[in-house]
Amino acid sequence: MENILLLAHTEADGSLGKAALEALTTALSLGGALTVGLVGATTDAAAGQIASCGAARFLAVTGDAFGEPRYATDGAAAEALCRAVDCQIVIAAGTSRWARALPGVAYRLGGRVDTHATNLALAGGAPAVTRWFYRQRMEAVLSRTQRPWVVLLDPGCVAPWSGAAGTATVEAVSAAPPATRTTVTGYRAPKADEQTIRPDAKMLLVAGAGWTKKQGDGAVHAAEAEQLILGFLRKAQASLGSSKSLVDQSGEGEAVLSCLTHMNQIGQTGSTPRHAKGLSTCCHGEEPHVVGWRFVNQRRAINLDAGCGWARGKADVLYVADAFEVMRHVNAMLESVV
Amino acid sequence: MSTPFQIVVCGSFVPDPLQTLEPVTGPAGPSLKNEMMLPAVLDPWAGHALFEAANLARNIPGSKVWLVSLGAKAKLQQVMMTVAQKAPFELVALDGPASGFGDSFETAAALAAAIEGIAGLDRAKLLLFGGWESASRGAGSTMQMVAERLGITEQFQGVDQIAIRDDGSFEVLERVEGGRHQVSVCAAPPALLGWATGNLPEPRNNPQVGMANMRTVMPALQRAKAAAVNNSGLAFASVTLPKQQRQTRIVKDVAAAEIAREIVAWMGEE
Numbered sequence: 001m002e003n004i005l006l007l008a009h010t011e012a013d014g015s016l017g018k019a020a021l022e023a024l025t026t027a028l029s030l031g032g033a034l035t036v037g038l039v040g041a042t043t044d045a046a047a048g049q050i051a052s053c054g055a056a057r058f059l060a061v062t063g064d065a066f067g068e069p070r071y072a073t074d075g076a077a078a079e080a081l082c083r084a085v086d087c088q089i090v091i092a093a094g095t096s097r098w099a100r101a102l103p104g105v106a107y108r109l110g111g112r113v114d115t116h117a118t119n120l121a122l123a124g125g126a127p128a129v130t131r132w133f134y135r136q137r138m139e140a141v142l143s144r145t146q147r148p149w150v151v152l153l154d155p156g157c158v159a160p161w162s163g164a165a166g167t168a169t170v171e172a173v174s175a176a177p178p179a180t181r182t183t184v185t186g187y188r189a190p191k192a193d194e195q196t197i198r199p200d201a202k203m204l205l206v207a208g209a210g211w212t213k214k215q216g217d218g219a220v221h222a223a224e225a226e227q228l229i230l231g232f233l234r235k236a237q238a239s240l241g242s243s244k245s246l247v248d249q250s251g252e253g254e255a256v257l258s259c260l261t262h263m264n265q266i267g268q269t270g271s272t273p274r275h276a277k278g279l280s281t282c283c284h285g286e287e288p289h290v291v292g293w294r295f296v297n298q299r300r301a302i303n304l305d306a307g308c309g310w311a312r313g314k315a316d317v318l319y320v321a322d323a324f325e326v327m328r329h330v331n332a333m334l335e336s337v338v
Numbered sequence: 339m340s341t342p343f344q345i346v347v348c349g350s351f352v353p354d355p356l357q358t359l360e361p362v363t364g365p366a367g368p369s370l371k372n373e374m375m376l377p378a379v380l381d382p383w384a385g386h387a388l389f390e391a392a393n394l395a396r397n398i399p400g401s402k403v404w405l406v407s408l409g410a411k412a413k414l415q416q417v418m419m420t421v422a423q424k425a426p427f428e429l430v431a432l433d434g435p436a437s438g439f440g441d442s443f444e445t446a447a448a449l450a451a452a453i454e455g456i457a458g459l460d461r462a463k464l465l466l467f468g469g470w471e472s473a474s475r476g477a478g479s480t481m482q483m484v485a486e487r488l489g490i491t492e493q494f495q496g497v498d499q500i501a502i503r504d505d506g507s508f509e510v511l512e513r514v515e516g517g518r519h520q521v522s523v524c525a526a527p528p529a530l531l532g533w534a535t536g537n538l539p540e541p542r543n544n545p546q547v548g549m550a551n552m553r554t555v556m557p558a559l560q561r562a563k564a565a566a567v568n569n570s571g572l573a574f575a576s577v578t579l580p581k582q583q584r585q586t587r588i589v590k591d592v593a594a595a596e597i598a599r600e601i602v603a604w605m606g607e608e
Contacts, residue, residue, distance in 0.1 A: 197517025329598030
């Protein structure tokens, strides 16, 4: 097996995140000599966190300039680490930070890059990447002859590495922070009580356009729909996904749910979140939505149409019922449980 | 008031999302069954990039938008009939594969060469736009490599908003983990912005814009250079459709309270 470099950046608290530990699991599974390359304002805690993982070497690019996620500095750090070692396979977690920076690094190194890998394993003695094409509508296994081969692994595909913390000997790699015109000024997040996207939630609630359509009494009940949805999210600590048709309505002058933005959009042009369970409500039968379901293990749907193509064959259980009515009861029951 | 931008948007077409896709493998590698027959649309994320570019150009007088598009010429022409009505731009066409199985490295090389060939493009005013990934390859790597080839090292991905300041700097909102946005300020172009969905709705068709665009679209298509994407060094061991079929249990004619009880019990299961 070829030599492997695992690139990992630290989180704000100096530790390694779950996605980095998952990438470590994959890197170790390949069996080659492993070097860990760390990037961050400080990296000692991160190195200590995985000291017992069995890596042959720990390298680090450290400094305040490398603490912030930014293309120029992240690219320079990753490039320096790659050039400091003789590794043919470079593995990293598909975090927003690495996804931004590593494709450009692969170009600088004369290598190639594959992103959104869901698996990296040996096939016939050579590494092969499994990834999806056409928005999770077909799955391919591919390999490359060019090296270095940079592979970004999608989070949530393997168990994160766990082991004893310790003390690792970290070799410092020099990388001068490049001149950059970009300053990271902070983050914008929804208020805590309005949070609707929880990547680590066990449950994904999918809201379809039906929530804003006329109900049995001939009227639209968008306000109540929003109340029911947000109530469920709070009680179940669930994450919220939506169809494109629903989030697009704000631009089309139709009734809208103010809790939804394009950030909630899943499916063909949205995200494909990974959750243990998914409950879809008021969605209808279109293939583009189905891709949003791809990585949800247990799926149930509430829909008035028993023949709904979105649910049949894709959900484990289809409840043919009024989602308003069912969710009122669900919320009441969750309230009493809490 | 900010100085004008020169905005180059990279984007091609993808099969209409409502189409059922089936992979086939030939001597040249995988492709889609009846690929040339499938109805196509502008890639959704590239579309957002184009609409944001048009909005920026409209608000900053003197700015200009180019659309650099790699795809089979006949198909490009078909897609441009619709896209051209959405926003004013000048098309730079490349005649080559728009397949999702094409290598992002070689695609980036073709796009960068086309951008370098744009007459009069002022790199100091350049904002390079594209989707943060495509709905075909979904590589999320092509635009970074285009920018690297053009020497652009101010790069942003998963962009939902750009706000231009009076001094010519701009604030960018990028999607990061946990449903948050990272906020950055870039002092000046050139820069790459790989767009997520942005905040703008798709513009309505404007026949006047379409007629103006088509005066340059047809000549651009006629002089489109061939661009090869050979996938050198890339081998596909398999391309398969996922097994989608589940045995769906249909529950109907059951009281809502009973359904709710079952759902709550299911939520509590490990």
